[in-house]
Amino acid sequence: MNRFSKYAALLMLMLHCEAIALASGTMQANDTSVDESTQRMVVQDKRGKNALNKEIKKDPAFRFPSDTLLLGEMQAIDAQANDGKDVFTFSEGQLDEDEDVIQGAATLTSSSDDYFLSEVGYLFSPMRFRIRAYENMYNNMYANGVLLNDAERGNFSYGMIGGLNDATRNREGATFLEGASFGYSSVGGASNINMRASQFAAGHKASLVGCNRNYLARAMYTYATGLMENGWAFAGSASYRWANEGVIEGTFYNSFGYFLSAQKIINDRHSISIATWGSPTERAQQGAATEETYWLANSHYYNPNWGYQNGEKRNARVVTSFEPTVLLTWDWEITRETKLTTSLAGKYSQYGTTALGWNGNAADPRPNYYQNLPSAAYDVWSLDYTPTEDEVADWYRRYDYWKASKANRQINWDYMYYANQQANETGGNALYYVEKRNNDQMMLNLSSVLNHEFNNSNKITIGLNLGTTKGMHYKTLDDLLGSDSYGADIDKFSVGDFAPNSDYVQNDVDHPGRIVKEGDTFGYDYDIYVNTARLFGQYLHSESNFQFVAGAHIDGTTMERYGNMRNGRAINNSKGSSGTAKFLGGGARAGLQWNINGNNTFAMGFGIEERAPLAYNSFVAPRMRNDFIYGLENERVWSQEISYKLSYGPVTAKVTGYYTQFDNVVEQSAFYNDMLSNFTYLSMTGLQKKHYGIEAAIVYNITSALSVNFLGSIGEAEYTKDATGFLISENEEVVQNDKVYMKGAHIDGTPLTAMSLGVDYNINGWYLSANANYYDRVYIGASSYARLSSVVGEPVIDVNGNEVLNKPNQFHGDGGFLVDASIGKSIYLRGGKRLNINLMLQNILNNEDMITGGYEQNRDDSYSDGEARTYKFSKNPYLYYANAFNFYLNIGLRF
């Protein structure tokens, strides 16, 4: 402790203040208040000058606990805020689970004052709740003011900071309609991670986690010097997450994380910071399955992705990811009122997912392939149909096979090895192999943001962001599974449709018949270049009872595909450049907050934005072709919300209504098409989506130690227009246009109804909480293929004379409760050391029937000649279920 300078001590105090501010929703202790934006600036003021002076500023709109709180209580809150219950941005669950099961849950980031926004991210994470059902791409993640979202797919990859909870804890957030001093936020809000070393509390912090989730154990160690007298500050963090087998059978988790940061305060005006981090991770995935297979396996956690090899469990879907990032930051305080923050971030990410591949006419080796299922024996769904004796016998044979042993329900690796070894004997090619689909990326982003305060009431922010990204997409041969030979790089789906010796079947006509070896690239290989430039400005005017914020931005985006292979089905439009598409976008937003009196606050805001389509969605069959989707144009987002906040004695309540409309949306799906026996791409343009609903939060502080809270989000998020579809298979040359009946389909993978009733209790350093959470209307992903007019067919006239389309009824899970609780305690040891113990229990009632998402099969119930198939794809969506009862025990020591 001796080496703490007065600055460091001040910083420590500020960090605690921040933590308290973050946790203020739960505490609501007293009425000393602070302007949330001021408080944010305090934290950014590295040298701590005038920090406390700036901080103490009355603003009845935001509640802030009194500094008369006992230190123990403060630290208990700190511990709670830190361990698993992150207030801003994303939850422990998101950091841990990365983006597996569907896309990870995006939470709207928020400023600390909003109890709803700060709580639901963690609270509803078991159901992968996304605030307002927005896609992740509408949520921006910054670090020291530079944007880290993936320019191709739009979303932020949480794997980038996987396991680095302590290193990424200094965060601030802003909703779309709030002002953010670090950058412009999307409709889903924005967060900024402060990676500056001086922002880390000096000292050591070590923690151990034991749990039964994706991983079983986590160790983390963080050390920071704080700001030393020589003007340097250092911080480092390392973590390791491990599971030999996670809670889902056949999965493992192996992830290391590192973070190193150094900062030099050069003088009163300049500070330079460098940070680098990464999280090399190898983990095995869970796969969705149909209800029939869950029934056969007698578990909603049946995982079809693994199987036995030599008696050991091996998973076919393994993700390896490593996104090393370097971030340089220069903070320049030009004057006391004017600050310029300039950051440059570079990353080289490697992300690969393995999958089983099968060559030639080999059978689909996946255990849950529909032909293996009992319900493929006869039409079990038709009440009118009486199966024959043979069919019933067939059904039982399949059923008995599935029930006979666990191995029968899983991948048979030994069989695949054996088949390949047998083929070796006669000089044959591999029947089965493992491929790795690589999505690597280089990114360089620059950001420069100027903040100027004219006076206490008027501030502006002006910023420039420049970014360039090269995405590298290619497939490599990962494992030949004992075979001596893969054979030539040809498209097996094209082989029966074209002469086997023709250019058509070649994946790279410039290297016809190229023999593929383990580690080689094959199938496809292309790069996507995206360049972005953004200029934004924001003006904030605040008075004691009134705050107004307005912002605007203008964006330029260019995108290009560059093919590294000349695909035989697109000889003239696969290799080289696609040309560059350019988009000019922009937007504006305004927010108004009126504190009618100390007890009533009214706020409203609206925003409009034109944003370039994502490069990920902009190309027709990008694995093979250089063509942009026809009629590509900016997406338009129009958003508005209104809220009312009441503070009355011990009760704080806030209710918000929102309406957001997305127009000209472009989406793409790619899937194996059994009907065409092919890998198929289906792009849609002209989609419209509407998201609207109500969010509410009520906190009732019964005593200073006991509070009861309610949170609720009831909304709708749906496609409101049909779309134009562009369909092409990998063995085809011509794109087909077709209408897609998307209207009425709901946005999937998040509960559109989510409510929580909770109680929090703090006493003597103990922290207890319990929540009963109710969820409903979790839709599964609507298949665009099943809604193609060519699949749906002509409308039929129903009994009332109305035209009805025979399109799928989108499946959704039943409503239900999940009950969670947590207990925590801080113990003070001699020498200022502190031990925190925190136990979180999720799904205490062990409800195993809560669907978190899934997807409809991209299949047709009829053959191409119209004859009905035995197996009904439309009745068998793939589903994911929320985890069963699980615990998370975190023991942390600060020293």
Next chain:
Amino acid sequence: MKTLKNIFILGISLFMSVSCMNDFDEPEFKTPPFGNNAIGEANTTIAQLKEKYATTISSSGVEEITDDIIIEGVVVANDESGNIYKQFVIDDGTGSIIVGVNDVGLYAVMARGQKILIDCKGLHVGGYGQLAQIGGLYNGSIGRMNKFTFPLHVKLEGTPSPEMHGIEPLVIDETFFTNANKATLPRYVRMNNVHFEEADGTELYAPEDIAYNNVVERTIKIGNTRVLFRFSTYADFANEVMPQGNFDITGVLTRYRDYWQFMLSSTNDIKSENE
């Protein structure tokens, strides 16, 4: 700084020690991981089996095999190229028989040249258009056996042999078609010096536009005798140009009632005379 260095070293060593949990040794198999390794020695030849059930076969009937009959044979034709579907053919030198299994990708374990034993008890035998086949019951006729039944009745012996374990095709000429007893079919044969009647340098084996039920019929001319070929549009070589001129061809001669037919596994079994 020292601490930072320690963190770094700790981190790197952790990373090194934990990298790659996904390494697996290639399995070596003392016994095949497919089939029923408890099946004993063969006690019946394929010719004897066909003889025993000759009446059933020739009447296109079906019968469950209730005796302890075990046959042995080498796979001479399979579904590798997609021309043959859910079937393969074995031959033991005395004759050939078709084995129907309701599964795709059978060639994974039924590679050409693989020697197998089939425990026939409990399976069905019959005639499909009077052609001898082992399989299961399908709507009162001989059909394919259930894919889950198959492994219980088959045992794989050793590895596939490019020399087909010495099983040679019966070399036949035009006279065979006038003299031979169709009841002995199917038969693993080679025909030398034959040609496709339709081949003109551009005609494909099985283009979809002239297919009926995904099958295109082609004619082989052996001397003055025409033998019908059935090619599937699903075959890998469906859109390959048929060779002109004379060639030698190896495959399985079959029948559909009184019509000769010929099953080709792969175009590798067509050897042009001038090669």
